[in-house]
Amino acid sequence: MSQSHVTLRFPLKSPTDAKALAEELPPLMPDLFRAEDAIGTVHYSRFTVLSDSTLLFLADFDGDFGPLILELARRAGPVFDIILKRGSDPPPGPVANNADAFAEWAAEHLLSPAYVFSAYPAATVKEIKAMAAGVGIEGTSQLLPFLLILPSKSRLAFVEMQLIIRTMAMIGKVDKAMTSVGTPHFVQFVPLEDRQLGVFTVYDGSFDKYIMDFTLNIGEVFDVIFKFTKDPPPSPCRKYVQEFIDFAAAKSRTPIGFYQAYPGLSNQNIRL
Numbered sequence: 001m002s003q004s005h006v007t008l009r010f011p012l013k014s015p016t017d018a019k020a021l022a023e024e025l026p027p028l029m030p031d032l033f034r035a036e037d038a039i040g041t042v043h044y045s046r047f048t049v050l051s052d053s054t055l056l057f058l059a060d061f062d063g064d065f066g067p068l069i070l071e072l073a074r075r076a077g078p079v080f081d082i083i084l085k086r087g088s089d090p091p092p093g094p095v096a097n098n099a100d101a102f103a104e105w106a107a108e109h110l111l112s113p114a115y116v117f118s119a120y121p122a123a124t125v126k127e128i129k130a131m132a133a134g135v136g137i138e139g140t141s142q143l144l145p146f147l148l149i150l151p152s153k154s155r156l157a158f159v160e161m162q163l164i165i166r167t168m169a170m171i172g173k174v175d176k177a178m179t180s181v182g183t184p185h186f187v188q189f190v191p192l193e194d195r196q197l198g199v200f201t202v203y204d205g206s207f208d209k210y211i212m213d214f215t216l217n218i219g220e221v222f223d224v225i226f227k228f229t230k231d232p233p234p235s236p237c238r239k240y241v242q243e244f245i246d247f248a249a250a251k252s253r254t255p256i257g258f259y260q261a262y263p264g265l266s267n268q269n270i271r272l
Contacts, residue, residue, distance in 0.1 A: 029257035139264020
């Protein structure tokens with residue numbers, strides 16, 4: 001079974017609705033997490049408010065999008081009902097009773113990543129949990145999501161950013177760098193609205209240490225990307241680590257509801 005990544009865009013009616021969802025969604029996350037536990041194929045998921053007009057849902061999962069979104073609709077429909085009430089041009093509701101319509105609508109609002117990395121691409125949620133139970137590993141690591149948004153300088157620069165990522169991915173440079181970091185579980189580079197590039201990761205450890213390791217191992221990739229980024233930090237990244245940390249903190253989005261199928265298991269726990 002192959003792993004997949006989804007970035008689902010929910011268009012919102014107004015800035016007021018975006019602000020309201022940031023307050024309404026957190027209390028609903030336990031319901032979503034129970035649904036994802038029952039489904040059994042989701043590794044990680046989180047929401048984030050991208051802008052006054054867009055909410056994003058991100059998930060790393062096993063298998064295909066169709067079965068997942070149908071199960072989410074049936075098991076966690078009320079969560080999506082709250083979102084869609086504040087959305088523009090929503091599908092018929094309630095979601096749980098109109099799962100097929102919601103799935104069709106969701107398929108039309110998917111964003112395609114320019115690059116996806118998995119530290120353990122052949123491992124399913126079920127296999128990871130069985131492995132951990134079999135050898136008696138208890139998760140003790142801190143796992144965190146990182147949602148970095150990079151605005152491009154222009155329309156042409158936005159195209160160049162995507163070409164850079166795809167080219168480096170094709171020659172294996174990004175995969176090698178991500179593996180060298182040693183703490184990312186999943187990483188996606190996703191083209192977003194307003195000519196922005198999203199860098200979405202799940203990683204082990206503290207934010208500052210992660211960014212330092214990230215800079216040392218994949219700094220060269222970001223040095224190239226920053227040539228096309230609006231108001232970038234100074235380059236090279238390896239020389240200006242603190243500046244990169246400050247830039248990343250300022251350009252990141254706050255996650256809403258971070259689901260973990262196997263809490264506390266580090267990258268190295270799973271790969272070993």
